[in-house]
Amino acid sequence: MVKKNELVLKYLGIDTHKDPIVYMRSDCLICKSEGFNAQTRVMVHLNEHSIIATLNMIETDLLKHNEASLSNYAWNLLEAKNDDIITITHPKTLESIGYIRSKIYGNELKQSETECVIKDIVSGQLSDINIAMYIAASGGDRLTQQEVLDLTRAMVKTGQKLNWSSPLIVDKHSVGGLSGNRTTPIVVAIVAAYGLLIPKTSSRAITSPAGTADTMEVFTNVTLDIPTMKKVVEKEYGCVTWGGAIGISPADDLLIRIERTVNLDSVGQMVASILSKKIAAGSTHVVIDVPVGSTAKIRSLTQAKQLKKLLSFVARQCDMKIKIIFTDGSQPVGRGIGPALEARDILAVLNNAENAPADLREHALILAGHLLDFCPKIKAHQGFEIAKTILENGQALKKFEAICRAQGGMREIPTASFTHTVESKYSGLIRSMDNRHIATIAKLAGAPDAKSAGIELLVTLNSTIERSQPLFKIHAETRGQLHYALDFFHQGHDICQIE
DSSP, rough: OOTTEEEEEOOOBBTTTTEEEEEEETTTTHHHHHTTTOOOOOEEEETTTEEEEEEEEOSSSTTTTTTTEEBHHHHHTOOOOOOOOOEEEEEOOOHHHHHEEEEEEETTOOOOHHHHHHHHHHHHOHHHHHHHHHHHHHOOOOOOOOHHHHHHHHHHTTSSOOSSSSBBEEEEEEEEEEEEEEEEEEEHHHHHHHHHHHHEEEOSSSSSSOOHHHHHHSSOOOOHHHHHHHHHHHHHHHHEEEEGGSSSSHHHHHHHHHHHHHHHHHHHHHHHHHHHHHHTOOOSSSEEEEOOOOOSSBBHHHHHHHHHHHHHHHHHHTEEEEEEEEESSSSOOOSOOOOOOOHHHHHHHHHTTTTHHHHHHHHHHHHHHHHHTSSSTSSSOOOHHHHHHHTTTTTHHHHHHHHHHHTTTTOOOOOOEEEEEEOOOOOEEEEOOHHHHHHHHHHHTTTTSTTEEEEEOOOOOOOOOOOTEEEEEESSSSHHHHHHHHHHHTTTTEEEEEE
């Protein structure tokens, strides 16, 4: 018999991504007796598990008076089953909310306070509003070096940590903000073909039209569990998987979900995000690619140097060797912006095709060369030439195909159903390109969720063009998304400044 404050679970299959929601009838006895209203935060108990969830009200007979349901995310957190009995109570006051409020007023958080905030984020205790408050309070330069270190360690502590048999585990990361720049699959293929272990865990897009995981998913499965990932790496020396699927630094995906919504990616949290995932993945030696440009994420050399200082400090405290490379962020790398279009560029480089983007090829070789230079068997600064040889003799392509097969098979690259080519209204010289407008148009066209959507660039910076010459082509999977992207462009959001 169901007791007071207890309800029987009914599965409805509602996807709220990573937002824990509990569904109850507005006229159920618990709501009436406890004074619960829509959007109330409530404690949900099931066996030894408990979470804080946001209450959504049902006004129809979808649920009976003694029934409740949970969003898929909350259902999985509680390991729930149909007909389980849950208990609903008022939540206790969370100390982490007080710490977030303290941070809003500019106070430095102690290690234990940061750990408390991250623990409550991961366990689903904090609402999206609370998480957004923490992100906003940590934006700009509001996190001290020590707070960034504490945040990094807390993010590692709340998730899985991988261990490998080799003492040398290499990895690379780009801080982002630059469309295209999909070097990772090429770098992994080159480095793994040489024989170094590179278990690459990648993110999905935060504020860009595609993350590495989104683009790699065009080729193969990226949602691997830890045992499967380890089998791939043991066999092929490398992989490219989505870090969110294996539970390393789980707070990162939860923070990214809110950061994506508010289009905010602060430097301190960026450092914690990057290094927590590298530490959790077991990496010992990492190359960090920092594109610098007026419309990139890092817009000046001064900002890049500040980021380098912070990355170096945290990495040193965590016993990780890193090499930070400043690169040109004035224009996208490669021609394709969006998962499938970037995948096409990757394959062209790996195939040594004549029409392969030269900048993507060179950028990937530089990063792969720096990773190979970590190997004690390689003479100083010989990594680039070795990487070049591995790419040109076909070993990198062979290794990439083998990694894709090991991760679940290699797929064909899809193409968009609708395209529109934008031509230049003038003759002249392309003086600048706006990475942010390029990214926005690609996202409005449907990327990254629509894999074949995005922008194909047909010109480069500092090139001379003629009137009516094609500048770029928008790719979309629906006519509506194509028009949506074009509407933004026609509002005056040019991507090329022509002199």
